[in-house]
Amino acid sequence: MSPLLTAAVTVTLVLYVLAMGLGLLRLLRGPGAQDRVLALDFLYVVAMLVMLVLAIRYDSSMYFEGALLMALFGFVSSVALAKFLLRGEVIE
Amino acid sequence: MTDIVVAVLLLASGCLALVAAIGLWRLPDFFLRMHAPALASTLAAWLVTLGSIVHFSVRGPGLSLHVWLIIILLSITAPVTTLVLARAALFRRRHAGDPLPPPLRGKR
Numbered sequence: 001m002s003p004l005l006t007a008a009v010t011v012t013l014v015l016y017v018l019a020m021g022l023g024l025l026r027l028l029r030g031p032g033a034q035d036r037v038l039a040l041d042f043l044y045v046v047a048m049l050v051m052l053v054l055a056i057r058y059d060s061s062m063y064f065e066g067a068l069l070m071a072l073f074g075f076v077s078s079v080a081l082a083k084f085l086l087r088g089e090v091i092e
Numbered sequence: 093m094t095d096i097v098v099a100v101l102l103l104a105s106g107c108l109a110l111v112a113a114i115g116l117w118r119l120p121d122f123f124l125r126m127h128a129p130a131l132a133s134t135l136a137a138w139l140v141t142l143g144s145i146v147h148f149s150v151r152g153p154g155l156s157l158h159v160w161l162i163i164i165l166l167s168i169t170a171p172v173t174t175l176v177l178a179r180a181a182l183f184r185r186r187h188a189g190d191p192l193p194p195p196l197r198g199k200r
Contacts, residue, residue: 001095008099015106019113019132026116026125034181035122041173042116042129045137045166046109052140052159053102056147064159071162075169082173085180 001059009057013050020046037081044074094150101143108136122181123193126174133170138163 020043027039048070055063080090108131115128141163148156185192 005095005099008102012102012106015103015110019106019109022110022113022117032122032181032184034177034184035125037177037180038122038126038129039116041177042112042132045129045133046113048162049105049109049132049136049140052144052162056098056102056144059151061148061156061158064162067162068165071165071169075165075173078173079176082176082180086176086183 006057009053012053016046016050016053033085034082037078037085040081041074041078044070044078048074094146098143098147101139101146105136105139105143108132108139112136123178126178126181130170130174133166137166 023039023042023046027036027043030036030039048067051063051067051070055061055067084090112128112131115131116125119125119128141159144159145155145157148159182192
C-alpha cells in the first residue's frame with residue numbers, strides 16, 4: 001500500500017466524518033420528524049461508505065459483508081420509520 | 093498507477109459526501125433537503141465502489157466484482173426510501189396545516 005493511497009484514505013475518512021457530523025447536527029436539530037429520518041438514512045449511507053473505505057485501507061474483504069448489511073438495515077429502518085410517520089404503525 | 097486512480101476516486105467521493113451533508117444542513121425546506129442525500133447514495137457510492145473494484149482487482153487473483161452488489165442494492169432501495177419519506181412528509185404537513193409545495197399540474 002503506497003503512502004499516497006494511505007493519505008488519500010485518511011483524508012477521505014476525515015471528509016466522511018465531517019459529513020456525518022453535519023448529518024448528526026441535522027438529526028439533532030431537524031424541525032420535523034421527517035428531517036430526522038432523512039438524516040438517519042444519510043448517516044447509514046455514509047457509514048456504509050466508511051466501511052468500504054476501511055476495506056481498502058486494511059486490504060480485507062470482510063468489511064464488504066458489513067457494508068452490505070448496513071445498506072440493508074438502513075433501508076429497512078428508514079422505510080419502517082417513514083411508514084410509521086405515515087400511518088402510525090409499521091405493519092398493518 | 094492504480095493507486096493514483098483509487099486515490100482520486102476516493103477523494104472525489106469524500107468531497108461529494110461532504111457536499112451532500114452541507115446541502116442537508118443548509119437547505120431551508122424539507123422538500124429541498126431531500127435532494128441532497130441522493131448525491132451521497134448515488135454518486136459517492138458509485139465512486140467508492142469503482143475504487144474498491146479497481147483496488148481489489150489489481151491486488152487480488154482476478155476481477156472482483158462482488159462490491160457491485162452494494163450498488164445494485166442501493167440503486168433499488170434509495171428511490172423507495174425517498175418516495176415513502178416524501179409521502180410521509182406530505183401527509184404530516186397536510187395534517188398540520190402547513191403550506192405545501194404547489195402540485196405539479198397547474199390550476200385548470
